[in-house]
Amino acid sequence: MQQNNHLNRRGFIIAGSATILGAATPSFAISSGSAEGLVNSLVAEVLKTVNASMSDNARFAKFEQIFARYADVPLIARKSLGPAYQAANKSQQAAYVDAFKGYMARSYGGRYFKQFIGAEIKVTKSKKISGGYLVDSSVKTKGGTPFLTQWHVIDARGTDKMYNIFVEGVSILTDTRTQIGSMLDARGGNIDKLIAHLKTAR
């Protein structure tokens, strides 16, 4: 009885400190296994979609669903716009994130994932990094030499979500930010015009 109480007290103290830590820093509910699992499922869906015979629009709609499920799209949207996002008002922010969903499907799905057509993708390893895991995969395409694609998986409130992709060191998020920055510059920094453009841009 005495021992039990002792354990309970200790358990309570540990639980208490865990709560405090959890409140202070993002909790790490995800593991290397769950991050690799996410990438495996994501890759399977992406390969199925790039290799399927369907219209471009159907493919983009499919990618939008895939990203909604596997990626932290609102975070990627914010990070792609940078400081201009903070400067926008609430309704502009919402309209931007909404337009970004379609843009991301068209640009990631239509451009970057084109390289995966007919490829075999194998998850090879993962390592813990700040904010989540970096999952390595080897992409073997027909004819070309295998290349490394790394998936930055983050802990989004306890669930695994894709945050960024590095293809042989090239950050897709950085590239997307470059593209969106150019679009915004070309429109004199007008975010409403950017949003309108994003609805059809690819």
Next chain:
Amino acid sequence: MLKIKNLSNSFSAKLPIAAMVIAVSACSDNPTGSTIVDPYEDDNRKAHAFNKAVDKALFRPAGESYGNLMTEQDDKIINNVVENLSTPKKAVNNLLQANMEGFVENTLRFTINSTLGLFGYFDVAANDFGLEPKETDFGQTLHKWGFGEGRYQELPLLGPSTGRDTVGFVVDIFLDPVGAVTSPSVSLGISTVKGVEFVGDRYTYADLIDGVLYESEDSYAASRIYYLQNRRFFLNGGISEADLEDPYATE
């Protein structure tokens, strides 16, 4: 280590490296992540417009013809031959970097593929001996020696580069033992094969290159960030902490 130093000294005595090294050492920092040092952007953009026009008129259609003419097997042989011809140059750079393992591997690769591989037609070294090709160049040697990346450059016909990589590119031409021992007619043959291989790469990576050049909002900015990040990834042997953007950092 002393030997390496002597070797590099004899090279710099022979070549106009010294002047060029001064050109890169002026900015001896190594930017990471998405940092861009591009003070000559206006000139670079002009070179980019030129390169894009050349690609559109020449390399892109040539790549398409290549795809129609060559089988996968032909493409592989051309790549193997060019890879083999570049191996002695890589071995020299391995030596300059004091990378003995790389030097031995590349020397073995060249020996095996030039004999059993029939002058590089077949990559016997990789297929039967497990010696995979290992890239290196004088740009990497300069990086290992502590020289900074320098400024971003887009060179006419040659494409994206940095101050350090441009020096590396020029020095590699002089360092190449193959170039030193071959007759002019053989050199011409080698240049032709290299040209064909370049066109072949234009075909193999058509989706990627077309994406950057013709489907980007700003193809100059896109090729710049692709080149810099890919090159830093290669030189650092992977992506660094600075490349991993903190998802929770405030903008």
